[in-house]
Amino acid sequence: xxxxxxxxxxxxxxxxxxxxxxxxxxxxxxxxxxxxxxxxxxxxxxxxxxxxxxxxxxxxxxxxxxxxxxxxxxxxxxxxxxxxxxxxxxxxxxxxxxxxxxxxxxxxxxxxxxxxxxxxxxxx
Numbered sequence: 001x002x003x004x005x006x007x008x009x010x011x012x013x014x015x016x017x018x019x020x021x022x023x024x025x026x027x028x029x030x031x032x033x034x035x036x037x038x039x040x041x042x043x044x045x046x047x048x049x050x051x052x053x054x055x056x057x058x059x060x061x062x063x064x065x066x067x068x069x070x071x072x073x074x075x076x077x078x079x080x081x082x083x084x085x086x087x088x089x090x091x092x093x094x095x096x097x098x099x100x101x102x103x104x105x106x107x108x109x110x111x112x113x114x115x116x117x118x119x120x121x122x123x124x
Contacts, residue, residue, distance in 0.1 A: 010062070025046050
């Protein structure tokens with residue numbers, strides 16, 4: 001009597017057939033025009049194959065049914081700064097002045113809070 005398949009071997013079988021079918025689809029798409037009907041049909045077949053792959057893994061318990069709760073939201077902010085400063089024309093200067101009026105910078109110090117009044121306590 002043979003041993004039952006482990007989840008690792010099931011996942012490997014699913015992965016192997018998925019990759020083989022995906023490779024066949026991509027090789028058949030190589031010489032086609034991206035606007036042709038044949039290309040679009042193969043693109044739809046590729047989409048269905050990927051969807052079936054995800055559904056098969058989820059139905060076998062290898063992946064969660066809903067990936068929403070197991071994913072973590074992450075933001076990556078990237079800034080690019082030019083090495084040379086641009087010339088500031090009158091229009092740009094006016095724009096910056098308007099922004100400074102609307103949103104004052106933190107360079108100006110706020111006024112300090114007034115001293116609290118001392119309470120007079122009654123003594124007996």
